[in-house]
Amino acid sequence: MRLKVLGAYGASDAEHNLTGYLIDDWFAVDAGTLTSKLSFAQQARVQAVFITHAHADHTRDLPHLIQNRFSLNGPPLTLFATREVMDQLSTHIFNGIHWPDFSTIPNPATSKPAVHYRALTPGKRITFGDIALTAINVHHQIPAAGVILEMNGQAMVFTGDTGPTNDIWKRTNKTDKVVAVVTEASFPNDQQRLADETAHLTPQTFGDELKKIVADAPIYASHRKIPFERDIESQIRNLRDRRARVLLEKNYTL
Numbered sequence: 252m253r254l255k256v257l258g259a260y261g262a263s264d265a266e267h268n269l270t271g272y273l274i275d276d277w278f279a280v281d282a283g284t285l286t287s288k289l290s291f292a293q294q295a296r297v298q299a300v301f302i303t304h305a306h307a308d309h310t311r312d313l314p315h316l317i318q319n320r321f322s323l324n325g326p327p328l329t330l331f332a333t334r335e336v337m338d339q340l341s342t343h344i345f346n347g348i349h350w351p352d353f354s355t356i357p358n359p360a361t362s363k364p365a366v367h368y369r370a371l372t373p374g375k376r377i378t379f380g381d382i383a384l385t386a387i388n389v390h391h392q393i394p395a396a397g398v399i400l401e402m403n404g405q406a407m408v409f410t411g412d413t414g415p416t417n418d419i420w421k422r423t424n425k426t427d428k429v430v431a432v433v434t435e436a437s438f439p440n441d442q443q444r445l446a447d448e449t450a451h452l453t454p455q456t457f458g459d460e461l462k463k464i465v466a467d468a469p470i471y472a473s474h475r476k477i478p479f480e481r482d483i484e485s486q487i488r489n490l491r492d493r494r495a496r497v498l499l500e501k502n503y504t505l
């Protein structure tokens with residue numbers, strides 16, 4: 252599996268990008284950064300996006316991806332999210348004020364809308380093309396779910412934003428051939444209280460989550476807040492777990 256990390260931060264500036272991942276060039280997880288780092292041709296190859304939760308740093312580029320899809324006259328983009336998250340996307344983003352609801356607007360050239368919504372039941376594994384996906388609820392300020400993706404006999408796990416959680420690790424531990432886990436460490440250890448109150452992890456609690464995972468695979472901390480990126484990196488290193496890494500904005504082959 253190829254993982255293109257378009258954005259690996261919980262904040263943005265000229266050199267750091269919001270959460271957005273692309274797997275094998277066609278399946279995206281979160282949309283904080285998609286259109287801003289992909290050409291029109293690359294966007295045209297994206298067939299589906301899984302959204303972990305409705306926060307702006309995970310959805311910023313989604314309206315633009317859908318609008319570009321409309322201009323491209325291509326097949327509809329499939330938008331996956333759990334039912335709860337999908338309801339929030341409809342209410343707060345595709346509400347006709349923040350952005351139109353493109354799922355109800357047929358493209359004159361294709362007679363099809365630019366996007367198709369697929370609401371998922373947490374814990375239920377479904378297939379889409381060559382991929383199987385299972386959304387699992389995690390612990391965040393608003394409804395949020397991670398996803399386990401299985402493709403070509405390998406699996407990758409993305410939690411999105413989360414504080415300490417259990418269900419996704421139980422399911423991860425029952426999944427064969429996990430080649431990578433992408434979770435988060437938003438704040439440094441001295442901001443543990445803020446992390447707890449906002450349902451995020453620090454390197455310390457990231458380390459506790461690691462102990463719940465049996466897979467011998469790299470476990471990446473994403474979503475660092477920019478001013479603390481170096482502190483977080485050194486605290487992750489100090490965990491002395493060889494699986495623990497910080498996620499970088501680059502291409503990984505797993």
Ligand SMILES: [Zn+2]
Pocket residue numbers: 261270306308309412474
């Ligand atoms: Zn976030």
Ligand SMILES: [Zn+2]
Pocket residue numbers: 304306391412
């Ligand atoms: Zn969030």
